[in-house]
Amino acid sequence: MTNEQNKQETIKKETLWTKAVRKFFRDKMGVISFSIVCLYALIALGVACGFWATEWSELNPDMKNTGPSADFWLGTNILGQDIYQRAIFSTKTAFEVGLVVALVATMLGAIVGCLSGYFSGTWIDEFFLWIIGCIDCIPFYLFVAAVGFAVNTLAQNLNASFGIEGFEYFAMHIAMIATFWTATARLVRGEVIKIKHLEFVEAAHAIGVPGPKIIFKHILPNTFHILLVQATIAFVSAIKSEVILSYLGLGVKNTVSWGKMIAEATQEVPAGIYSNFFAASAFLFVLVMAFNIFADALQDALDPKKVS
Amino acid sequence: MDTLRYTLRKLLYSVPLILGVTLLSFTLMVYFGPDMAYEKLGKNATEEDIEREREKLGYNKPFVVRYGNFLTSVLTFDFGESFSTNQRVMDMFAETIPVSIMVALPGFILGNLISIIFGLWAAYHRGQRLDKTIMAGAVVGMSISFLIVVIVFQLLLCSDYGLNMFPTTGWEVGMNLEEFNILDYFEYVTVPAICTIFVSVGYNTRFYRAVFVEELTRDHVRTAKAFGCGPVRLLFKHVLKNSLIPILTRIILSLPFVIIGGSIIIESYFGIPGVGSVVYDAIVNGDQPITKAAVVCTAILYVFFLTLTDILYQVVDPRISLK
C-alpha cells in the first residue's frame, strides 16, 4: 500500500518537475540569466582550481593607481595590485560565501520549519517560533556584529584549547546563516502545516510510519520547491550583504571580495579614482541581477499557483 | 477600556520575546564577548589589576547572575558609558535619534508612497507591458548594492565631478525650533532621501504589487467592476483598504530599524551625526555598551510596534475583533 502510494507520489512529482523544467526553459529571460550565473560559476571554479587570477594579491610597487593598460586590463589599485585579477578572484569569494550561506541557512530553515510545522500546536513549535521571533527583531547588521564578536572569541578559545586555526574566517558566514534561516523556516513551516493534512501523510500515519520518517521522507521532499527558491534568494542576499559588512569592517578576512573593493573605493571615489569601484560594481551588479531574474523564473516555473 | 486591556495583554505576551532577545544579546555580546578587562586597562596592566577589574566586572560570577545584572541594566535603561567617548549611552541616543529620524523619515515615507503607487499601477495592468516595465525596473533597483547607490549619488549630486548641488557631508541643521531652517534641512536631507528611495522602491514595489495582485483576484473586486467602478476608485478605495494589513505590517515593523540605526550606511557615509553613525563607530571599534543598547532598544521598539499593529488591525479590518 505504501509502495503503491510512493509510486503514485513519484509519478506526480516527476510530472511536476518535468513540467517545471519545461516551463523554465520556455522563459527566455530565465534561461539567459541562468547562463550568466553558470558563466560566473565557471569563472569561480577556474579561480578555485588555480587556472586564472593567480596573481591577485601580487604587489607592483611602481604601478600604483594606474589606469587600464595591456598588462593590467582594468588598472591597478593603491598598492599596485591588478584590479582585473582581483575582480575575477572575487567571483570565487562571492560563490563561496553565497553557496555556504545559502546551503546551510536553507538546510537549517528546512529542518526547523519541518519540525515546527509537524509539531504545530505543541511546545516544540512555540519554542522554534520564539527563537525565530527573537532573531527577527534584532537589526541585521548589529546581529552580524554581535555574532562576529562571539565567533572571534570562540575562535580564540578554539585556537588556545584545541589548536584549531582559522575559525574566525567563518565569522561572517555564521552570522549571515544565523539571520537568513528564519525566512525559510517560516515558509517551510507554513507549507508543512498545509501538507500535514493531505491524504498521503495521514495515510502514512494511519499505517504507523514513525514520525521522523514521515517528516523527512514524505513531508520534506514536498517542500523542495520552496527550498530551491529560498536558496537562490539567500545566495543573492549573502553576496549583497557582504558588501555592506565589508564596509562595516565585518567582511571576509585574508582575501579579496567585491565588497572589500567597493569599501576601498569609498576612499578613492571622492578623489576621482574609479577603477576599483567600477570593476567591482559591474561584476557584482551583473551577477546579482542575473540571480534575481533566475530566482524569479525559478519561482514562476515551480509554483503553479503563483500569480505573476 | 477593551482596547486598553487588549493592549496590556498583548504587551504581556511580548515579555518572552524581550527575554529572548536580551538572552541572545547577552550570550553573544557579553558572555562570549571580548574580555573588557583588557580593553579597559590597556596593554600595560598588571596581572592583579586585570584580575581585580574582572572581579569588578563580575566575570567570575555564574551565567545566571550575570544575565540578571544585564536584565537590570535593560530594565533601568542604563547601559553604562561608551568606551570610546565615555558619554552615557542613553544620552548619546537621546541626542542623535532625532537627527536620524529627520534624515530617514522623508525617504522612508516617499519610498513607500512611490512603491504603493507603482505597485497599484503594475498590479492593475498585470501581465501587460507597463507591468513588465515596472517590474523590470524593480529587479534592476534590487540588484544594486546600497553602498554603490550612496557612492554614485554623492558623486553625481554633491561633488565637482557631478552637479555639485548639495553639501557632500555633514548636517548643519538646527535641531531646536528657533534654529531650525527648512531650507537647510532640504539641503542636507535631499541626497540621503534620494538614496533611501532608490534602494527601497525596488523591494517595496514588488511586495506591494504581489499584495495588490492577490487582492485584485478577489470576488469583491469583480463585484465592484460589475457595478461600474472605475480603475481609480477601484484601486484606491476597494483594493488599497483591503490590503492595508500587509502594508501597515511592513511599514510599521520596519520603523524600529529606521529609528535606530536603519541608516547606518547613509549616516556614516554622509557624515551625519545620527544614531546610525554612533552605531557604525561602535561596530567598527567594538564599543560594546552602544551595540548592546542598540540591539535591546530596537527589540523593545519592535515589540512595541508589533503590539501596535495588532491593535491597528482592528481599526483597518472590521472582521478582526478584540479577542
Place this chain on the structure above:
Amino acid sequence: MTTPLLSVKDLVIEFNTEHGLIRAVDRISFDIFEGETVGLVGESGCGKSITSLSILGLIPSPPGRIGAESSIKYQGKELVGLPEEQLRLMRGHDISMIFQEPMTALNPVFTVGNQMMEVIMRHKKVNKKEALKMAVKMLEDVGIPAPEKRVHNYPHQLSGGMRQRVMIAMALSCNPHLLLADEPTTALDVTIQAQVMDLMGDMQKKQNMAVILVTHDLGVVAEFCQRVIVMYCGHIAEVGTVDQIFNRPQHPYTKGLLASVPRVLEEKVEFLPTISGTVPDLGNLPKGCRFADRCERATEECNAKPPQLTIDEKTQAGVACYHPYK
C-alpha cells in the same frame, strides 16, 4: 416580433492557458426580450458564467478575450469593443449582475450601506443623504428587517441569505433592464433559496426587467423561467420554451440532463440515470458534434461536422442536432 433587449451573435470567448489557446465559448447566439426570464443551464464548466460576464465586458484579460467577430447588442448598441468608460456607465445601471458567492462577493471592509450608496451615487445624481435613504428603502424592499440598522453593518455581520438579499438590493437599486443572475441561490440552504428566488421574481415583475438565470437547479428553471438555453461544452445545444424543453426535449443532451434530475412525485426511483462518459477537454475538442461521444444516436455525420443551431424566428426555439428527438 419586437426587437430583442439583448442580442448575442457568434460570441466567442477564448483563454490563453498553459496548454495553448482554448475556446471556452464557441460561436453562440441567442436573444433576450424585455421582461422575460431565461434559464441558462448546462454542465459545470460549459461556459455559463463567462457568457454572462462577457455581456458586461468582465472577462478577465489576460488570459481571456472575446473573439473579433462576436457581437453583443444591448438595445441595438454594440457592446463588444465599446470603450471601457461607456461600458462602466452601463454596468449596474442598465445591466446588473448577481454573483454566486454571497460570502465573498461583497467587500468585507466596507458597510453594506457604503457599497450600495457608492453604486447609487455613481449612476444617479443624488447626494449622500438621499443615497442612504434609497439604500435603506432597497433593503426594506428585499425584506431585510430593521434596514436602517442593517445598512450600517459589515457583510460579515449578516447571514448568507441576507448578504444575497443585499446583493439583489444593490443590483436592483438603479432599476436595470437586464439582470444577470449567476447561480444566485447555490450557496444558500434550501429554505432560503426559495425565499430569495421568490424575491427576485417579485422584484422582476415590479421593475419589468429581463433576467438571465444561470442555474443547475432545473426545478427553479421550471418554476421561474419562460425560456431555457441549454449549453454543452461551449455550444448551445438547444433553445426553447420551458414547456418544450421539459416536456418535449429534442437534443439528446437535454433529455439526458432532464432524466438525471430526481422526481419527487415518482414513487420509486430505482436508480438515477446519468449521462455516461465525460465532457471533452476544451484543449482537445472533437471535430464534429461535441456530444457525439456520449450520445446513443450519434452517426458518422455527427462525428464529421458539428451541427448548427438554427433558431426559429417566430418561436425562438431551436436545436443543434442532426438526429433530434421528435
